[in-house]
Amino acid sequence: MNSPRKKVVVAALAAALLAGPGVAQAAPQAAPVPREQAAAATITWTLVRASNPTQDQQTAYNLITAAMNAAVARYNNLSDLGKNITVRYEPGVPTADGNINGTIRFGNRSYMNERTALHEIAHTIGVGTSSGWSRLGGSGTWTGAQATALVRQYDGASAKISTGGGHFWPYGLNYDNEFSGTAADRHVRIVAAMVSDGL
Numbered sequence: 732m733n734s735p736r737k738k739v740v741v742a743a744l745a746a747a748l749l750a751g752p753g754v755a756q757a758a759p760q761a762a763p764v765p766r767e768q769a770a771a772a773t774i775t776w777t778l779v780r781a782s783n784p785t786q787d788q789q790t791a792y793n794l795i796t797a798a799m800n801a802a803v804a805r806y807n808n809l810s811d812l813g814k815n816i817t818v819r820y821e822p823g824v825p826t827a828d829g830n831i832n833g834t835i836r837f838g839n840r841s842y843m844n845e846r847t848a849l850h851e852i853a854h855t856i857g858v859g860t861s862s863g864w865s866r867l868g869g870s871g872t873w874t875g876a877q878a879t880a881l882v883r884q885y886d887g888a889s890a891k892i893s894t895g896g897g898h899f900w901p902y903g904l905n906y907d908n909e910f911s912g913t914a915a916d917r918h919v920r921i922v923a924a925m926v927s928d929g930l
Contacts, residue, residue: 773807773811773812773813773814774803774806774807774812774813774814774816774852775803775814775815775816776799776803776815776816776817776818776835777815777816777817777818778792778795778796778799778818778819778820779817779818779819779820780792787822788820790840791820791822791837791840791843792820794840794843794844795818795820795837795843797845798837798843798844798845798847798848799816799818799835799848801845801848802845802848802849802852803816803848803852805845805849805915805916805919806849806852806919809916809919809920809923810919810920810922810923811923812856812922812923812926814833814852814855814856815833816833816834816835816852816855817833817834817835818834818835818836818837819834819835819836819837820836820837820838821836821837821838822838823838824836824837824838824839825838825839826838826839826842826847827839827842827843827847827850827851828851828854829850829851829852829853829854829855829860830854830855830860831854831855831856831857831860831861832855833855834855835848835851835852835854835855844907844910845910845915846904846907846909846910846915847904849904849915849918849919850903850904850905850918853903853904853918853922854897856922856926856930857925857926857930858897858898858899858903858922858925858930859896859897859898860897861930863925863928863929863930864894864897864930866929867925867928867929867930868892868894868899869894870894871893871894871895872891872892872893872894873891873892873893873894873899873925873928875924875925875927875928875929875930876928877924877925877927877928878892878921878924878925878927878928879891879892880924881917881920881921881924882901882902882921885902885917886901892921899921901914902914902917902918902921903918904918
């Protein structure tokens, strides 16, 4: 049984013995390649489902699941924000809404997309819903240093984050015409920077 793994183990033990008593030396390893991923993202979500869904409910569940999976994956890839979110389909909701208590409600089908899911996740984290939002964004301009520095990195030295009605722009993803892969990534990074600012 001379497997390649066994040979590697024997070679490693021999190298450790040759290194001297009590001193094992490992071969130098290449430096890790930098990645666009944060270390400890913990946004999770669950969808409240009817036990015997109608066709309407099942269609909505499928759209919501695709939207939330995409949005949560983006947040978890680009931030270390944490939140446990409960999602509901409620046809009486005209669009969609998110609350700092961790709930998101989707109503209208045209809002069951990644852009809306990203936007509503931001509300569950505190955008427009927290005391930090009122303190740092209540004047109509975000005053936190980290998010301000980030938007200036994206849009130039005079750029600012405007606030109003519980929303921010640019990169607040308030409307479907604001959505692109770049804008979505910047949205997540700005929300994370707002949290660092004290959101």
